[in-house]
Amino acid sequence: xxxxxxxxxFPKLISGVPETLLLVFISLLIGFVxxxxxxxxxxxxxxxxxxxxxxxxxxxxxxxxLVQIYLIYYGSGQFRLLLQDIGxxxxxxxxxxxxxxxxxxxxxxxxxxxxxxxxxxxxWGEIEAGKAIGMNPFTLFRRIVFPVAIRQALPAYGNxxxxxxxxxxxxxxxxxxxxxxxxxxxxxxxxxPIEVFIIAGSLYLVMNFxxxxxxxxxxxxxxxxxxx
Amino acid sequence: MDLExxxxxxxxxxxxxxxxxxxTLMVSIASYSLGIILGALGTxxxxxxxxxxxxxxxxxxxxxxxxxxLLIIYLFFFGGGLLLSKIGALFFGGQGFVNLPVxxxxxxxxxxxxxxxxxxxxxxxxLxxxKGQIEAGKAIGMTPFTLFxxxxxxxxxxxxxxxxxxxWQLTLKHTSLISVIGLVEIMRQSAVASGSTRExxxxxxxxxxxxxxxxxxxxxGFSRAEKWAAKGVRSE
Numbered sequence: 001x002x003x004x005x006x007x008x009x010f011p012k013l014i015s016g017v018p019e020t021l022l023l024v025f026i027s028l029l030i031g032f033v034x035x036x037x038x039x040x041x042x043x044x045x046x047x048x049x050x051x052x053x054x055x056x057x058x059x060x061x062x063x064x065x066l067v068q069i070y071l072i073y074y075g076s077g078q079f080r081l082l083l084q085d086i087g088x089x090x091x092x093x094x095x096x097x098x099x100x101x102x103x104x105x106x107x108x109x110x111x112x113x114x115x116x117x118x119x120x121x122x123x124w125g126e127i128e129a130g131k132a133i134g135m136n137p138f139t140l141f142r143r144i145v146f147p148v149a150i151r152q153a154l155p156a157y158g159n160x161x162x163x164x165x166x167x168x169x170x171x172x173x174x175x176x177x178x179x180x181x182x183x184x185x186x187x188x189x190x191x192x193p194i195e196v197f198i199i200a201g202s203l204y205l206v207m208n209f210x211x212x213x214x215x216x217x218x219x220x221x222x223x224x225x226x227x228x
Numbered sequence: 229m230d231l232e233x234x235x236x237x238x239x240x241x242x243x244x245x246x247x248x249x250x251x252t253l254m255v256s257i258a259s260y261s262l263g264i265i266l267g268a269l270g271t272x273x274x275x276x277x278x279x280x281x282x283x284x285x286x287x288x289x290x291x292x293x294x295x296x297x298l299l300i301i302y303l304f305f306f307g308g309g310l311l312l313s314k315i316g317a318l319f320f321g322g323q324g325f326v327n328l329p330v331x332x333x334x335x336x337x338x339x340x341x342x343x344x345x346x347x348x349x350x351x352x353x354x355l356x357x358x359k360g361q362i363e364a365g366k367a368i369g370m371t372p373f374t375l376f377x378x379x380x381x382x383x384x385x386x387x388x389x390x391x392x393x394x395x396w397q398l399t400l401k402h403t404s405l406i407s408v409i410g411l412v413e414i415m416r417q418s419a420v421a422s423g424s425t426r427e428x429x430x431x432x433x434x435x436x437x438x439x440x441x442x443x444x445x446x447x448x449g450f451s452r453a454e455k456w457a458a459k460g461v462r463s464e
Contacts (some may be wrong), residue, residue, distance in 0.1 A: 075429035169296035
């Protein structure tokens, strides 16, 4: 064990934590909005919209995230002139933007299926009751369907959040220096893979532990009657 | 977009891409098999009578499922090479760095992570079997092996299959990460092709389609297997 390498690389790896957190939180936020919309479309009676949502979910769930990241970051270069004409090239040139876009679209597809499961678990009686007292569809969704669906979907969503923490490491393949990116740099420079792995791995474990605690806590908060 | 680039033969990349898809399939199957072995071992330890073995299995599944696969790949790739180099220097007086074969390194990393997920799925499947059945088997004097073959095995397979299907997909997608250490599978081949043709979108889209194809076909295989495993179950 090279303890001096460990001591030296610790602050460097810690400095990658904000980058990882930022990637994860922004992607989760955008992904969640996408997921709510696509879960609705997926369940809509309109065949066209339901097909659009199905295709989106199928494509993003059955291809590796690495393909999605490379397709957006490197692939956009092939349409540079077109993208310059529309005026969005300055976005696609940024690795950070591409990473956020790929992660958001990816988690959006997975979360849409999780939310769909939650929505479908809401019993008909509750929806009928809401309709019977004259709620309009929006109020019905906000007051009845959504709260129950979220409660059902929370454990699965917790797993998804942890997966996104792990997936954010792929951003390092397109030059972004978050924890894994920094770890690789230090390993290549010092040839101390085990030491660096222990620190970087512990950082991920700590973050994931905190996330799972927060999810557990929220679960208890949302269904207090189950844990009294 | 120039689809001529995907032609077979010396002028196109079609045959190279197909060969890379075959490599992806091979490394996925190898990793998945290793994952099943490690998963079965992990499940066995998780139900052990000894606290130490249970702890060992819990540490394995918790740590491996909580750390990015990419980090594990870097550990095995650089760490394994370092180990080999040290052994080389010690026993054979060799100088310099020895690299592990990328196929083996990649298979070990992805199999290692696949094993942790498999262990959890198999554990869940074992837990669904009522204790009474095991007691009944013991009561009529079955040996542990017969008990496993006749009572536990068939049911565990049936309960674990849907979860194992998900893990196959996960494993297949994770093998794309092995491209970062240079194994020429779909992603690596696409990177090489787009570098020399300057058409990255064409090739990465092709890569996506190849993965879609493999997942769709294997999904059908798994739903067939699920039907086969459930053939003894009464259904209305």
